Amino acid sequence: MIQLNNVTKYYPSSLGNQYILKNISFSFPENRNLAILGANGAGKSTLFRMLAGSEYPNSGTITSSGSISWPVALATGIHPQMTGRENTRFIGRVNGVLDLEEYENKVQKFTELKHKYDLPVRSYSSGMRARLAFACCIAIDFDIYLIDEATSVGDQRFKKRAKQWLIEKSYTSNIIMVSHDIKEVRQFCDSAVTIEAGQLKFYEDLEEAISIYRKL
Numbered sequence: 378m379i380q381l382n383n384v385t386k387y388y389p390s391s392l393g394n395q396y397i398l399k400n401i402s403f404s405f406p407e408n409r410n411l412a413i414l415g416a417n418g419a420g421k422s423t424l425f426r427m428l429a430g431s432e433y434p435n436s437g438t439i440t441s442s443g444s445i446s447w448p449v450a451l452a453t454g455i456h457p458q459m460t461g462r463e464n465t466r467f468i469g470r471v472n473g474v475l476d477l478e479e480y481e482n483k484v485q486k487f488t489e490l491k492h493k494y495d496l497p498v499r500s501y502s503s504g505m506r507a508r509l510a511f512a513c514c515i516a517i518d519f520d521i522y523l524i525d526e527a528t529s530v531g532d533q534r535f536k537k538r539a540k541q542w543l544i545e546k547s548y549t550s551n552i553i554m555v556s557h558d559i560k561e562v563r564q565f566c567d568s569a570v571t572i573e574a575g576q577l578k579f580y581e582d583l584e585e586a587i588s589i590y591r592k593l
């Protein structure tokens with residue numbers, strides 16, 4: 378379970394501190410595939426970055442009893458001088474993967490890089506790089522997958538496969554998703570958390586949350 382404990386998050390600006398969350402305590406319910414919904418500028422991406430650990434609250438803490446992926450489409454952290462295989466092995470080690478050989482093979486298969494898997498990433502196209510980063514993420518069994526750009530990875534064919542893999546993951550693990558694409562949200566999520574005026578609210582019924590979101 379992800380727990381926000383007295384979390385305050387703001388960005389300083391010439392207009393004064395712009396608060397996203399002010400002293401919020403909130404439990405993300407377990408065993409749900411959650412959409413984070415809210416109007417433009419409500420703070421969805423900021424909340425998402427805090428869940429991913431790439432940004433910190435100004436005060437308070439965020440804890441989780443399960444493992445959380447990095448955002449599945451995030452391609453930073455791939456080293457250009459290393460091969461696809463070497464990058465995979467490194468990411469596997471950092472994330473405590475026990476059977477590195479099995480993990481490497483899985484990633485190679487997912488990416489369809491074939492022999493290029495053993496070439497330095499600097500020689501890859503941006504789509505190939507994105508496929509590698511995506512495969513490195515979903516080949517690890519996380520408890521929760523963070524999805525913000527599910528359909529942005531690689532070419533049309535890979536996008537379709539990536540989506541299918543993520544839908545399959547949503548049956549065995551859980552996902553937290555930020556997207557304005559309601560069709561996509563419906564494909565992945567069963568419940569939602571709305572963010573509005575610095576408050577978080579859980580909706581068990583996704584459709585109820587969507588109708589609130591549309592009014593925001």
Ligand SMILES: Nc1ncnc2c1ncn2[C@@H]1O[C@H](COP(=O)(O)OP(=O)(O)OP(=O)(O)O)[C@@H](O)[C@H]1O
Pocket residue numbers: 388389395397415416417418419420421422423424
């Ligand atoms: N790095 C930053 N520095 C300053 N202000 C920021 C920063 N990132 C976000 N903000 C501000 O914080 C608020 C929330 O931004 P955020 O991107 O989290 O909203 P969002 O709900 O994801 O919006 P959208 O639906 O438009 O993507 C906005 O007012 C934005 O201008």
